[in-house]
Amino acid sequence: MRVLTYRHLDPSGVEAQFEKVHAALSRGDFASADVKKLVGHPYHRAKLSDTHRLLLTFAEHAGETVCLLLEVIPWHRYEKSRFLRGARIKEGDIVVPAEQAQPTQRLPYLHPVRPVFHLLDKVLSFDDSQDAIYSAPLPLVLLGSAGSGKTALALEKVRAMSGHVLYVTLSAHLAREAQRLYTQGHAP
Known part of the structure; x- marks a missing residue:
């Protein structure tokens, strides 16, 4: 397994x-x-x-x-x-569980070999490019199309940091959603 x-x-x-x-x-x-x-x-x-x-x-x-x-x-x-x-x-x-544990969720993507995952409102498995950005030193500016994972990456990077961090977006909706994802529990 x-x-x-x-x-x-x-x-x-x-x-x-x-x-x-x-x-x-x-x-x-x-x-x-x-x-x-x-x-x-x-x-x-x-x-x-x-x-x-x-x-x-x-x-x-x-x-x-x-x-x-x-x-x-x-x-x-x-x-x-x-x-x-x-x-x-x-x-x-x-x-005592059944012989085989039953999955509680479906994961659309898992890195082929990386044995680590992140959590926001769901389980996240970063591809090689996303992991390189996650590991990159600051300061950092993320640019990309809608749905490319910029917010998830930024929030996970911020979560790993200490102190006060500024998250900037031009979208009021995205700012509210990012705050909700960041402050809610980490349950998958």
Whole structure:
């Protein structure tokens, strides 16, 4: 199974366990990763240790199920998850999943080899040109046709920065939409 990691996922403190779970998921070995479904949510959790969990979900691309690793949840504090948005998860809300996880969304594009994705209101996988722009030093001016991904790229680049950042557009509608995308939760 192809496994992708959210760009802002931080496995600090559980790196070895994260790699072990990642390898198990790549083999489609849900039992070794101790994957269980969260009832009432599009998410699953894998067990990293006695105290830490890994939140994940599944998507479909070109007929293939893809695993998306979202966030490390320390000390079973599901209510602190940015994806669960304060939901209280009790042990009874976690059930053993079916043999094959069911995708909750369809991804129109995935980079052929890059194992990282971004999130705004949906999962984003940058192509080589977009990734080069994302990695480019500032200052930066983005020009391109409508629908080319300029706003998504700019918002992801801004999200990775610290301090105050100015986003400029001539479109009032685009400014409102960009603010909505930037400030909303990161749930796929």
